[in-house]
Amino acid sequence: MAILIDSDTKVICQGFTGAQATYHMERAIAYGTKVVGGVVPGKGGRGHLGLPVFDTVAEAREATGATASAVFVPPRNAADAIIESIDAGMELLVCVTERIPVLDMVRVKQRLESSNTRLIGPNSQGIMIPGRCKIGVMPAHLERPGKVGIASRSASLTSEVIEQISTYRLGQSTSIGIGGDPVHGMGFVDCLKLFFEDPDTECVVLLGEIGGSDEEEAAAYLSANPAPKPVVAYVAGLHAPTERRMGHAGTVNVFGQGDAAAKIDALRAAGVTIATSAAEIGLTVRQAARA
Amino acid sequence: MNLHEYQAKELLRRHGVNSPAGRLARSAEEAAEAARDIGGDRWVVKAQIHAGLRQDAGGVQLCDTPEAVAEAAAGLLGRRLVTPQTGAKGKLVRSVYVEQAVSYDREIYLATLIDRSAGRVAIIAAREGGNDIEARLAAAPDEMLSLVVDPVDGVQESAAAALAGQLGLDGAAADQAVALMKALNKAFQDFDASLIEINPLVVTAEGQLLALDVKMVLDDNAQFRHPDLANLRDEEEVDPAELEARDYNLNYVRLEGNIGVMGNGAGLALATVDLLKEHGGEPADFMDIRPEATRAQVTHGFKLLLRNPEVRAILVNIYGGGILRCDTVAEGIAAACKEEGLRVPLIVRAAGTNGELARKILMSQGIPVTFAQSLGQAAAKVVEAAGRKAA
Numbered sequence: 001m002a003i004l005i006d007s008d009t010k011v012i013c014q015g016f017t018g019a020q021a022t023y024h025m026e027r028a029i030a031y032g033t034k035v036v037g038g039v040v041p042g043k044g045g046r047g048h049l050g051l052p053v054f055d056t057v058a059e060a061r062e063a064t065g066a067t068a069s070a071v072f073v074p075p076r077n078a079a080d081a082i083i084e085s086i087d088a089g090m091e092l093l094v095c096v097t098e099r100i101p102v103l104d105m106v107r108v109k110q111r112l113e114s115s116n117t118r119l120i121g122p123n124s125q126g127i128m129i130p131g132r133c134k135i136g137v138m139p140a141h142l143e144r145p146g147k148v149g150i151a152s153r154s155a156s157l158t159s160e161v162i163e164q165i166s167t168y169r170l171g172q173s174t175s176i177g178i179g180g181d182p183v184h185g186m187g188f189v190d191c192l193k194l195f196f197e198d199p200d201t202e203c204v205v206l207l208g209e210i211g212g213s214d215e216e217e218a219a220a221y222l223s224a225n226p227a228p229k230p231v232v233a234y235v236a237g238l239h240a241p242t243e244r245r246m247g248h249a250g251t252v253n254v255f256g257q258g259d260a261a262a263k264i265d266a267l268r269a270a271g272v273t274i275a276t277s278a279a280e281i282g283l284t285v286r287q288a289a290r291a
Numbered sequence: 292m293n294l295h296e297y298q299a300k301e302l303l304r305r306h307g308v309n310s311p312a313g314r315l316a317r318s319a320e321e322a323a324e325a326a327r328d329i330g331g332d333r334w335v336v337k338a339q340i341h342a343g344l345r346q347d348a349g350g351v352q353l354c355d356t357p358e359a360v361a362e363a364a365a366g367l368l369g370r371r372l373v374t375p376q377t378g379a380k381g382k383l384v385r386s387v388y389v390e391q392a393v394s395y396d397r398e399i400y401l402a403t404l405i406d407r408s409a410g411r412v413a414i415i416a417a418r419e420g421g422n423d424i425e426a427r428l429a430a431a432p433d434e435m436l437s438l439v440v441d442p443v444d445g446v447q448e449s450a451a452a453a454l455a456g457q458l459g460l461d462g463a464a465a466d467q468a469v470a471l472m473k474a475l476n477k478a479f480q481d482f483d484a485s486l487i488e489i490n491p492l493v494v495t496a497e498g499q500l501l502a503l504d505v506k507m508v509l510d511d512n513a514q515f516r517h518p519d520l521a522n523l524r525d526e527e528e529v530d531p532a533e534l535e536a537r538d539y540n541l542n543y544v545r546l547e548g549n550i551g552v553m554g555n556g557a558g559l560a561l562a563t564v565d566l567l568k569e570h571g572g573e574p575a576d577f578m579d580i581r582p583e584a585t586r587a588q589v590t591h592g593f594k595l596l597l598r599n600p601e602v603r604a605i606l607v608n609i610y611g612g613g614i615l616r617c618d619t620v621a622e623g624i625a626a627a628c629k630e631e632g633l634r635v636p637l638i639v640r641a642a643g644t645n646g647e648l649a650r651k652i653l654m655s656q657g658i659p660v661t662f663a664q665s666l667g668q669a670a671a672k673v674v675e676a677a678g679r680k681a682a
């Protein structure tokens with residue numbers, strides 16, 4: 001069993017006919033994801049990758065029974081696309097779009113709160129159950145089925161960690177990219193809760209970075225609810241200059257909050273095992289998983 | 292996009308946020324004229340640079356005559372001002388803002404920003420403003436007051452009035468504060484800001500609230516909605532190499548060390564910088580290439596590293612995956628080396644999609660590369676190479 005999706009989850013893609021969506025959805029299908037169609041306003045009735053295209057999410061859901069959507073819609077329309085899916089009652093959205101205006105995400109966040117929809121992202125690499133299915137843009141090469149659950153704010157760091165734990169013959173139960181944007185859907189706390197309930201996950205890895213408050217919230221949650229499984233964390237950006245934007249909108253220190261050292265201290269105090277060096281995350285996971 | 296103080300004040304004035312009368316000047320003569328035109332008997336001359344904490348660096352000067360204003364402006368213009376936020380090289384002062392000096396009874400802190408954990412716009416405030424606000428609030432977090440703004444209903448009258456009360460304002464000043472909070476939220480939404488900070492917001496002897504200094508940042512991701520604001524971008528405030536990098540869709544920040552770094556993905560690039568520091572190295576930059584990077588973009592990015600005279604060794608740490616392939620990166624690097632010449636040791640760690648092909652491409656092109664098998668090994672090698680070269 002995995003969290004959030006599995007090989008029988010029916011998936012549609014919003015912005016299906018775009019170049020990026022086409023490239024990644026083809027690979028998702030090849031990987032085993034049950035993609036059942038796509039949504040592109042104005043292109044309903046056509047076909048793409050041998051699958052039907054619909055004008056609206058509601059029509060697509062009605063016709064295919066899809067419960068999950070991969071959102072590849074460009075930044076200026078992405079928030080409306082997400083809200084359309086929320087209104088259509090989709091259960092899980094994975095938004096890979098980067099550079100969505102933050103106030104658009106504030107609007108999305110409010111709509112999410114009064115719905116039963118879960119949003120992964122935006123600016124997310126997606127979600128992957130090794131060997132079974134994936135939604136998003138994550139590469140497939142070194143991952144393998146296993147017992148480590150990964151929740152990450154960085155796609156490239158996730159690949160790095162998968163390689164490192166692979167050298168210890170450790171695989172993943174589920175890997176989730178929560179995205180690097182300031183306002184996003186699921187956070188580390190949501191992921192922790194799901195991983196703790198998942199019988200197939202024996203150890204959880206959180207890959208954080210400067211900025212935002214996901215790490216602090218995870219620390220507060222774990223202080224109040226001691227982890228039933230080992231949790232390992234790495235936080236990038238200990239030596240990043242302050243007041244500078246490093247990569248994307250989610251990584252700027254505002255008001256001393258989001259400082260890597262403070263995040264590490266908070267997580268450590270909550271009982272999380274800290275990987276102090278990026279080169280030793282795999283080793284730290286190995287030791288924690290064995291303990 | 293960072294705005295200058297004068298730009299932020301002008302934008303906020305459109306929304307009814309008052310600040311002292313002022314005008315921008317680019318020469319000593321213009322500054323004196325501005326002082327005469329705006330009137331009054333005391334003026335403040337403020338260096339317009341994209342950095343805070345100007346006062347202690349001499350970037351804000353109080354003057355009693357238009358002649359003194361001209362003198363202060365002459366002293367600031369063309370000078371590099373070094374504040375704790377500018378880095379050691381400082382920032383060149385190209386304009387000054389001449390403003391009527393006001394006398395006031397109190398300094399307050401008031402800002403609008405994104406509260407990330409709530410996923411909402413929030414107004415934060417403190418009874419005492421001033422330059423040391425961050426340190427003071429860090430030491431006494433209870434002094435920070437906040438009000439989360441409802442995305443649909445906006446700033447609630449009662450909540451704003453309560454916040455004004457907590458700030459110690461009453462009567463007309465409290466009413467002004469409520470109007471100000473609403474105006475700030477409106478400006479934040481209308482301009483797609485990511486930060487508006489008034490520090491200090493002063494209460495004058497007449498009981499008027501005035502924004503004495505304003506820092507404003509607009510959301511770059513929303514600029515497509517605001518073509519009219521594009522001309523507020525001051526490209527001369529940005530490092531020319533960083534500006535060039537932006538044209539090629541690279542995320543590049545110049546740092547002050549001697550190891551050039553290129554990586555893919557912000558998280559991995561940050562982790563690489565951290566690892567170099569752990570090994571005793573000093574990164575010269577942070578460069579993150581995007582997944583859809585083309586060979587030409589990589590070439591331009593790598594040339595920026597090669598042209599930095601401080602660089603003593605270069606580390607490329609690429610994790611191929613998704614649509615980014617290591618061979619694309621290798622071809623881009625090889626082209627840059629051919630054009631620009633490689634004068635420093637180059638350490639490459641290419642993992643993931645087509646990592647092996649990347650190694651073959653670099654070797655077949657005759658580029659002298661040291662390959663590393665892991666992140667840790669790559670960091671150790673490049674730190675050693677940079678140190679050896681410098682010694």
